[in-house]
Amino acid sequence: MKLSFTEENYLKAIYHLSEGSEDGVSTNAIAEELNTKAASVSDMIRKLSKKKVIDYQKYRGVQITDSGRKIALQVIRKHRLWEVFLVEKLDFNWDEVHDVAEQLEHIKSPVLISRLDEFLGRPSMDPHGDPIPDENGEIKVSPQMPLSDFEEASLGIVVKVPDSDPSLLRHLDKIGMRLGSKIRVIEKVEFDNSALIAIDQGKELYLSGEIAKNIMLAVK
Amino acid sequence: MKLSFTEENYLKAIYHLSEGSEDGVSTNAIAEELNTKAASVSDMIRKLSKKKVIDYQKYRGVQITDSGRKIALQVIRKHRLWEVFLVEKLDFNWDEVHDVAEQLEHIKSPVLISRLDEFLGRPSMDPHGDPIPDENGEIKVSPQMPLSDFEEASLGIVVKVPDSDPSLLRHLDKIGMRLGSKIRVIEKVEFDNSALIAIDQGKELYLSGEIAKNIMLAVK
DNA sequence: AAATTAATTTAGATATATCTAAAAATATAT
């Protein structure tokens, strides 16, 4: 199945919009996501439906099919692998990679992506902490544990912080730690369970054991 | 100046076709190069002419302008840098890279290519021995001629092979000839223009005149 | 349930790309 650049983008948008809900995706939602008009979406929907990558009944929204989901996940896989390449190999900042990856994700080559994956050391997540689907479209939810359980010299990405405690969140904000932040645990202090960490390859600082217990990291 | 994928391909074709000759490039030649019809070429020519990347007078062929050449050379630069990446980093064979590079060359990003160039160690030629233009479109050339023009008992180094013909590249791979291979021309057969050569001071073998014409050697 | 509002589709308009066939211009041969 060969899809155009635009068709792939529609499919990706539909995939993202259907995540977390069983309902069909509305025409208007797709139009908004892709900065286009509902009429254009209607046209494209009929086209994608004919290719069996979505299910569609008039006025009822669309559902992505298994084959459509597989394609969308391959595009997402490519996008995220390229992001890893840009950040790890070409020293892009993670806020600079999106637009380029948006182009690179549409390159068609049977071997390119598997070679790139290997070259990058088969990473499990992109620079923002999002998981990278495998060749079959499977997403492994990466194992995660509190920062306090990490060994010295290990890496993790912030995936969860307690949302119930404003004073903690304010502090995290102040030290520049947010969801997706890359954490390197440099040293663990036995005395008080505090830890010396580096955030996003930047400044080093000590974190109390109390805080470290409350920050969930995905193992990298 | 922002050109579409297709416009860039036209410009690249016109650049290649005008190399080595002062005459304008004919509509038919462009059509053949791009596997399209003369009528379509006429349309595109008017479009590119309006953008001042080519000069054009009806029925008189086209000449690439300085600004057009600059754009073409940037596309070529991108193509060749990506080829280096594919071969050096992703272990592609040099006969596998052309189609992928053909896609990658159209990725638009101000920083991507300079970062890639740096990552690859600012290479001066691609895996086929073609020179890589710099950011300003300058090409550094070394004196070279086809193997078929070499005298008996002369030496050369493989610097270029056509990147468009996988069957030739596969054959060269099989006989152990690659970029940088040291070639000694032992004997030239007048009858069919074939040549007896030695590769890297190793085994001797005959090369047809057809192949010899397509292999560029730097004079040693 | 009827009326109103919102969402979606359809119809038709506009723009673009690329083709075939015919016309026009140029090149070549006698």
Place this chain on the structure above:
DNA sequence: ATATATTTTTAGATATATCTAAATTAATTT
């Protein structure tokens, strides 16, 4: 130099994409 052949352009056809505006369907309110 004229006739013939070739190349190139133009005109018109077809296909595609995307928009606006109108029509239709569904959802919400009263």
